[in-house]
Amino acid sequence: xxxxxxxxxxxxxxxxxxxxxxxxxxxxxxxxxxxxxxxxxxxxxxxxxxxxxxxxxxxxxxxxxxxxxxxxxxxxxxxxxxxxxxxxxxxxxxxxxxxxxxxxxxxxxxxxxxxxxxxxxxxxxxxxxxxxxxxxxxxxxxxxxxxxxxxxxxxxxxxxxxxxxxxxxxxxxxxxxxxxxxxxxxxxxxxxxxxxxxxxx
Amino acid sequence: xxxxxxxxxxxxxxxxxxxxxxxxxxxxxxxxxxxxxxxxxxxxxxxxxxxxxxxxxxxxxxxxxxxxxxxxxxxxxxxxxxxxxxxxxxxxxxxxxxxxxxxxxxxxxxxxxxxxxxxxxxxxxxxxxxxxxxxxxxxxxxxxxxxxxxxxxxxxxxxxxxxxxxxxxxxxxxxxxxxxxxxxxxxxxxxxxxxxxxxxxxxxxxxxxxxxxxxxxxxxxxxxxxxxxxxxxxxxxxxxxxxxxxxxxxx
Numbered sequence: 001x002x003x004x005x006x007x008x009x010x011x012x013x014x015x016x017x018x019x020x021x022x023x024x025x026x027x028x029x030x031x032x033x034x035x036x037x038x039x040x041x042x043x044x045x046x047x048x049x050x051x052x053x054x055x056x057x058x059x060x061x062x063x064x065x066x067x068x069x070x071x072x073x074x075x076x077x078x079x080x081x082x083x084x085x086x087x088x089x090x091x092x093x094x095x096x097x098x099x100x101x102x103x104x105x106x107x108x109x110x111x112x113x114x115x116x117x118x119x120x121x122x123x124x125x126x127x128x129x130x131x132x133x134x135x136x137x138x139x140x141x142x143x144x145x146x147x148x149x150x151x152x153x154x155x156x157x158x159x160x161x162x163x164x165x166x167x168x169x170x171x172x173x174x175x176x177x178x179x180x181x182x183x184x185x186x187x188x189x190x191x192x193x194x195x196x197x198x199x200x201x
Numbered sequence: 202x203x204x205x206x207x208x209x210x211x212x213x214x215x216x217x218x219x220x221x222x223x224x225x226x227x228x229x230x231x232x233x234x235x236x237x238x239x240x241x242x243x244x245x246x247x248x249x250x251x252x253x254x255x256x257x258x259x260x261x262x263x264x265x266x267x268x269x270x271x272x273x274x275x276x277x278x279x280x281x282x283x284x285x286x287x288x289x290x291x292x293x294x295x296x297x298x299x300x301x302x303x304x305x306x307x308x309x310x311x312x313x314x315x316x317x318x319x320x321x322x323x324x325x326x327x328x329x330x331x332x333x334x335x336x337x338x339x340x341x342x343x344x345x346x347x348x349x350x351x352x353x354x355x356x357x358x359x360x361x362x363x364x365x366x367x368x369x370x371x372x373x374x375x376x377x378x379x380x381x382x383x384x385x386x387x388x389x390x391x392x393x394x395x396x397x398x399x400x401x402x403x404x405x406x407x408x409x410x411x412x413x414x415x416x417x418x419x420x421x422x423x424x425x426x427x428x429x430x431x432x433x434x435x436x437x438x439x440x441x442x443x444x445x446x447x448x449x450x451x452x
Contacts, residue, residue: 185324
């Protein structure tokens with residue numbers, strides 16, 4: 001252990017929900033997108049699921065809102081070391097979209113892409129089973145543009161760069177393809193509980 | 202060879218360089234060799250990292266402090282120094298109110314202290330010195346941009362480079378003594394005699410974008426989220442292509 005002389009750190013408040021190497025950001029919600037925040041109105045937003053599916057489909061704002069509402073209440077974790085507790089997002093479970101397109105048995109991974117062209121790759125298993133959402137509300141208010149509004153992907157059990165802002169679609173694949181940060185040295189899966197921050201972790 | 206999916210949407214800014222995953226995975230000991238005050242709130246910390254793999258201007262590293270009970274705190278910091286600094290890297294850190302890591306640096310750290318670093322990380326905000334660079338930073342957001350200015354100068358590069366740096370006043374302008382003709386400071390609260398006070402505005406960008414060099418500017422924006430939103434909107438309105446704007450926001 002490489003102890004830093006004179007460093008004591010914050011009081012060790014016991015936080016069972018805090019993954020290793022993370023700190024509680026409290027009320028802060030840092031914005032870290034690498035691109036210009038797009039000027040995207042709900043009326044111009046669409047979400048498409050295609051690739052290895054039986055029935056590729058695009059939803060517009062109203063069609064997506066006609067699906068059963070589903071909310072996430074819990075924590076989120078950013079690779080830059082902040083975690084945020086007790087957030088509430090509302091939208092639709094990704095399971096509802098996937099049920100409509102019927103993924104092929106061969107589909108194992110997905111690339112999520114944004115209206116800005118941002119991409120991130122995920123195992124399909126991380127997007128199913130009630131663990132991923134398309135969300136448009138935060139704390140009962142419309143999701144702010146800088147946080148990915150009008151709608152973003154939410155995969156809260158992985159580092160938050162996987163939760164693509166300004167979500168435009170998912171392409172289902174039978175193999176893994178690195179997305180934007182993954183091509184820039186970040187980990188392929190990004191599980192905060194295993195501290196999968198960078199490739200090789 | 203890994204395939205790369207290209208989305209059917211207008212593409213975001215592509216990465217600039219291939220990143221060494223091996224360097225990023227390894228924690229190394231960095232020994233503090235020098236502390237230089239830059240402003241009342243910011244100091245530069247120079248480290249010896251003998252096995253440093255080298256970096257490009259604009260890249261960052263992750264730094265970790267460890268308490269004697271094993272508790273650790275880690276943060277990402279942009280690298281301030283130019284690449285050709287043989288086994289050394291420099292970071293310039295603001296003293297953040299209540300900052301767990303920056304607080305240690307500003308109140309306890311002394312030459313000889315050891316910390317852990319891993320990196321360099323991320324190729325997205327890197328500038329290899331190839332394309333004309335339009336750099337826009339505020340506060341300590343100038344740190345990764347200064348690495349680019351220093352690289353440009355140290356290598357005697359011909360490629361155009363301009364820096365717009367916003368600070369509250371002259372006493373808070375980091376690296377004030379180092380700037381040359383490539384830099385225009387913008388003061389938001391107080392300015393030297395004869396220099397206007399005001400926020401970064403369209404007119405600051407207009408002349409730079411008008412003299413667009415061959416191949417166009419690659420814009421690098423760094424600062425708080427509020428500044429990054431403001432500056433990137435100004436750039437888009439002034440005609441800078443969205444896919445030629447790279448943003449690094451504090452968080």
